[in-house]
Amino acid sequence: MAVLVTGATGFIAQHVIKELLKQGYDVIGTVRSEAKGKYLSGLFDSTRFTYAVVSDVVAKGAFDEVLESQKDIETFIHTASPVDFQVKDVQKALLTPAIEGTKNVLNAIEKYGNVKTVIVTSSTAAVRDSSGNRDPDERITESTWNKITLEQGLASGRLGYDAAKTFAEKEVWRFAEKHEQNFNVITVNPTFVFGPQAFEIKDLNNLNESAEMVNRVLKLKSTDTIPHHVSRFIDVRDVAKAHVEAVKRPNELKGTRLMLLSYGCTNELIAYIINQHFPSVDIPKGSMQTHEQQLKVGDMKWDNSKTKSLLKHEFISLEDSIVDTVQQILDAKECNCAVKKKL
Numbered sequence: 001m002a003v004l005v006t007g008a009t010g011f012i013a014q015h016v017i018k019e020l021l022k023q024g025y026d027v028i029g030t031v032r033s034e035a036k037g038k039y040l041s042g043l044f045d046s047t048r049f050t051y052a053v054v055s056d057v058v059a060k061g062a063f064d065e066v067l068e069s070q071k072d073i074e075t076f077i078h079t080a081s082p083v084d085f086q087v088k089d090v091q092k093a094l095l096t097p098a099i100e101g102t103k104n105v106l107n108a109i110e111k112y113g114n115v116k117t118v119i120v121t122s123s124t125a126a127v128r129d130s131s132g133n134r135d136p137d138e139r140i141t142e143s144t145w146n147k148i149t150l151e152q153g154l155a156s157g158r159l160g161y162d163a164a165k166t167f168a169e170k171e172v173w174r175f176a177e178k179h180e181q182n183f184n185v186i187t188v189n190p191t192f193v194f195g196p197q198a199f200e201i202k203d204l205n206n207l208n209e210s211a212e213m214v215n216r217v218l219k220l221k222s223t224d225t226i227p228h229h230v231s232r233f234i235d236v237r238d239v240a241k242a243h244v245e246a247v248k249r250p251n252e253l254k255g256t257r258l259m260l261l262s263y264g265c266t267n268e269l270i271a272y273i274i275n276q277h278f279p280s281v282d283i284p285k286g287s288m289q290t291h292e293q294q295l296k297v298g299d300m301k302w303d304n305s306k307t308k309s310l311l312k313h314e315f316i317s318l319e320d321s322i323v324d325t326v327q328q329i330l331d332a333k334e335c336n337c338a339v340k341k342k343l
């Protein structure tokens with residue numbers, strides 16, 4: 001029996017697939033083109049990995065063909081969704097692909113194939129409220145929902161992403177309720193995901209949105225002001241593990257939102273860690289004191305103890321995650337410089 005993973009070229013999906021292959025699963029990844037499929041097959045280099053082309057998740061019936069033709073897909077992992085906070089047309093670039101893409105997945109599963117477990121990569125964007133009415137003392141748990149409306153989502157790329165993830169996830173739980181007896185439905189809701197790419201970086205100008213957050217700190221000059229940012233963090237390898245746990249224990253995890261987050265993070269702390277481990281990098285020092293002050297004011301009251309007790313594994317520390325991320329970026333820079341010198 002096989003696992004299908006949509007958006008196989010993505011930062012998170014590549015780690016999920018790598019982990020699934022490591023654990024002996026057959027994996028079918030959907031990609032937007034033949035060229036991307038061939039490239040990925042080269043990276044995974046496994047006879048257990050195959051790909052199917054789904055050029056746009058928005059197209060009506062986008063996933064019908066793959067499920068109609070491949071009857072051995074028992075688990076369907078839907079990760080494909082745009083992550084871009086700088087978009088101009090929020091409806092077209094974020095809301096429609098997230099929501100219609102998810103509906104197309106669910107419709108195909110309902111109509112064809114033998115899928116038993118549906119795992120959808122949602123986000124803490126669907127959990128913590130960004131409607132403007134958030135109670136700062138509210139404990140944010142696996143059962144909390146963002147109260148944002150679609151109209152509010154249209155105001156900016158950031159809010160558009162929150163609304164896209166919220167309304168896409170609502171479709172998933174509507175489906176789960178309707179098909180309680182037929183499917184195991186699980187969502188994975190990570191916060192900002194850092195950590196190394198699954199394979200060495202070929203193009204530093206094309207990093208995914210959350211990896212670019214770390215790269216932006218690395219691009220600062222020592223005289224620059226560190227941009228203010230407060231969030232929680234989770235490492236991509238823990239996100240992959242959570243998806244694979246859902247594949248392995250569908251009955252036990254059925255109906256849960258695995259909310260993945262650990263340490264509080266600021267750009268000050270990222271800069272501080274980079275300086276500690278890579279002293280030759282010429283970026284602002286980063287201050288632990290400023291980090292703590294910013295976190296005190298900006299952090300929210302997260303509680304994902306339910307997820308942690310279900311997953312039973314320690315999350316990778318921010319320090320290890322940043323070090324691995326930065327090392328990989330520096331290796332890619334060195335490699336690019338060597339190529340340029342040769343030319």
Ligand code: NAP
Nearest residue numbers: 007009010011012056057079080081082123192193208210
């Ligand atoms: P990513 O690297 O940008 O990957 C996104 C994937 O979705 C890519 O495979 C992309 O294909 C595909 N995709 C986007 N729009 C599509 C469309 N219209 N039709 C077909 N495929 C489309 O992002 P990621 O960080 O891995 O995120 C994956 C999932 O995790 C998303 O659902 C995201 O919302 C969620 N998530 C991410 C984070 C984070 O911090 N990274 C946090 C919470 C949740 P191409 O490669 O061909 O463009």
